[in-house]
Amino acid sequence: MPRSHALHLQRKKAARTGRSRKTGQRSNQAGTRALTISACTQQLIAYGQAPTPGTKLMLDRPLVFVDLETTGATAHFDRITEIGLVEVDRGDYVGEWSSLVNPQMRIPPAIQALTGINDSMVAEAPTFEELAPELHRRLAGKVLVAHNARFDYGFLRNEFRRLGLDYSPRVLCTVKLSRRLYPQERRHNLDSLIERHNLSCDARHRALADARVLWEFTQHIHHELDRNVINEVVDKLLRSPALPAGLAPDALKGLPDTPGVYIFYGENDTVLYVGKSINLRTRVMSHFSGDHSTSKDMHISRDIRRLDWIETAGNFGALIKEAQLVKRLAPLHNRRLRESKEICTYHWNPADGPKIPKLMYCAEIEPGLLGDVYGIFRTKRAARDALRKIADEYGLCLIRLGLEKGKGACFAHQLRKCRGVCVGHETELNHAMRVSMALNKMRIAPWPYKGAIMVREHHSPSRRTDVHVIDHWRYLGTHRSQLDLFDHYDTRHEAGFDADTYKLLLSALRQPEKNLQIIEAP
Numbered sequence: 001m002p003r004s005h006a007l008h009l010q011r012k013k014a015a016r017t018g019r020s021r022k023t024g025q026r027s028n029q030a031g032t033r034a035l036t037i038s039a040c041t042q043q044l045i046a047y048g049q050a051p052t053p054g055t056k057l058m059l060d061r062p063l064v065f066v067d068l069e070t071t072g073a074t075a076h077f078d079r080i081t082e083i084g085l086v087e088v089d090r091g092d093y094v095g096e097w098s099s100l101v102n103p104q105m106r107i108p109p110a111i112q113a114l115t116g117i118n119d120s121m122v123a124e125a126p127t128f129e130e131l132a133p134e135l136h137r138r139l140a141g142k143v144l145v146a147h148n149a150r151f152d153y154g155f156l157r158n159e160f161r162r163l164g165l166d167y168s169p170r171v172l173c174t175v176k177l178s179r180r181l182y183p184q185e186r187r188h189n190l191d192s193l194i195e196r197h198n199l200s201c202d203a204r205h206r207a208l209a210d211a212r213v214l215w216e217f218t219q220h221i222h223h224e225l226d227r228n229v230i231n232e233v234v235d236k237l238l239r240s241p242a243l244p245a246g247l248a249p250d251a252l253k254g255l256p257d258t259p260g261v262y263i264f265y266g267e268n269d270t271v272l273y274v275g276k277s278i279n280l281r282t283r284v285m286s287h288f289s290g291d292h293s294t295s296k297d298m299h300i301s302r303d304i305r306r307l308d309w310i311e312t313a314g315n316f317g318a319l320i321k322e323a324q325l326v327k328r329l330a331p332l333h334n335r336r337l338r339e340s341k342e343i344c345t346y347h348w349n350p351a352d353g354p355k356i357p358k359l360m361y362c363a364e365i366e367p368g369l370l371g372d373v374y375g376i377f378r379t380k381r382a383a384r385d386a387l388r389k390i391a392d393e394y395g396l397c398l399i400r401l402g403l404e405k406g407k408g409a410c411f412a413h414q415l416r417k418c419r420g421v422c423v424g425h426e427t428e429l430n431h432a433m434r435v436s437m438a439l440n441k442m443r444i445a446p447w448p449y450k451g452a453i454m455v456r457e458h459h460s461p462s463r464r465t466d467v468h469v470i471d472h473w474r475y476l477g478t479h480r481s482q483l484d485l486f487d488h489y490d491t492r493h494e495a496g497f498d499a500d501t502y503k504l505l506l507s508a509l510r511q512p513e514k515n516l517q518i519i520e521a522p
Contacts, residue, residue: 058234059091059222063172064142067210068152069115071103075154079103080128081117084207085138086215093215097138098208100125115205128159136165143238145214147190149173150257168249170238174214180233181225193217197224243288244301251307255281258462260311261321263329266303271329273300276318280309296333312478313457313466314515319504320468320475327498343499344383346374348439350432356402357439359383365497367472371446374439376499386442394438395419400431445506447472452521459515469521473502 065086072078080101087094100117102125112118139156146152149171160167178188185196190210194201199216203209221230243251260280264272264287273296277283284307287297312318326334345365348357349372359380365373377383384403391401397418398404398411412418421431452471458464469476474497512518 058231062142063088063145065145065211065214066152067207068155069207071107075158082207084211086211102127132163143172144169145172147174244304246305257281258311259314259318260309262309264304265306271331273333274325274331276322278315313459313464316457316508317466323500342379344377350436362499363496373444375442390438394434397422454519456517475501
């Protein structure tokens with residue numbers, strides 16, 4: 001038997017001997033610790049994995065391994081039926097505590113079959129309100145360690161809040177920990193961890209037994225992996241955001257781990273910033289990490305008063321929604337997608353004869369012009385500068401391009417750069433062909449479909465599906481089903497051409513992500 005496992009069993013046995021029962025299993029403190037270095041750290045030194053000086057140890061902090069059994073999965077509606085804790089202080093096992101809980105509601109049959117906890121078992125158990133003082137004391141000041149920790153934390157926080165108690169611990173999720181440490185593995189649920197690492201569990205889906213598994217898993221990884229790798233991962237997972245002073249303590253409550261768009265508001269609901277992410281919670285929290293790596297984040301943290309978010313089915317929908325909101329709300333700290341009425345392009349068709357390329361605003365582009373418009377420029381000056389550069393590169397006439405007025409030789413011809421169409425040394429046809437070649441590099445792509453398309457986007461974890469309607473690079477709207485969209489289908493001519501949306505759509509449709517399905521509308 002491995003030394004760590006034997007030591008763990010000895011501690012279990014000692015703790016169980018001194019544990020009293022009061023409507024469930026409880027344990028007293030394991031006594032004062034005589035060691036200044038934790039037993040787990042001593043073992044690691046024996047195995048040649050001593051931490052480097054100054055390294056913040058995962059086990060160099062008070063931890064409480066928690067598992068809950070509940071009547072369902074919704075924290076604001078369902079209730080806790082059993083609580084199990086394993087307390088560890090700086091690597092030393094302290095003790096265990098568990099109790100059944102009267103949820104004051106019936107336990108669904110499916111939950112009874114899964115956990116083995118039925119209504120009769122909890123009928124005489126204490127309510128959460130009766131257990132709250134003792135439980136709150138045991139949890140206080142400790143890092144909450146749980147599997148799928150948002151579930152357990154959400155239930156505990158809601159139960160304490162109903163009683164007027166605050167509970168906002170640092171939280172470490174062992175699902176995320178396993179994923180980071182074992183990225184080659186596909187599954188990270190508790191059953192997979194038990195099987196893969198040969199962990200012991202005498203009563204699966206019972207709170208205390210599952211909490212013990214998490215403590216055993218923590219010991220296991222410290223013998224199997226380099227401890228500096230473990231500590232680096234743990235520190236990143238525990239790097240909770242320092243919420244700005246202007247935000248309410250529960251401002252991040254309910255923020256999902258799904259794709260979407262988030263909006264930061266300042267005083268008087270001034271829109272500060274609009275962003276998007278495939279994981280809203282992670283991205284929003286990164287703004288408040290405390291290091292303020294950009295001046296934008298520093299200003300946002302100083303001025304923010306509230307936040308809001310919109311979930312989407314994936315990155316495609318989030319990109320489009322972000323672009324739409326930035327143009328509509330004009331946030332103070334978004335520059336890249338800010339609307340500009342001066343965004344322009346060139347329209348030119350060599351079949352029309354020797355005409356000057358026409359400078360026009362992108363908003364004026366009609367579907368019939370696609371394929372004969374070139375370039376997207378933020379200002380008219382930028383457009384002219386680009387055309388002048390092309391003229392210099394391809395030896396084109398400044399007069400024929402509309403960059404210079406007058407008759408006879410253009411200035412470029414005097415510098416021997418223009419090939420002389422302005423003085424009859426080159427035919428109009430040859431010049432037009434070279435203009436076409438020069439402009440082709442920045443041609444706005446023609447619409448590759450017969451008509452409108454539906455882009456179906458699905459997010460498996462949340463089971464959300466969005467259907468985006470697009471016609472001639474125009475975004476017409478998003479609907480939750482294909483049936484929904486037909487009620488709005490006649491709005492397809494109301495949307496104008498938008499340069500930023502065109503770029504997003506062109507990139508996304510050329511290489512569609514796996515969760516996108518393109519369907520041509522009937």
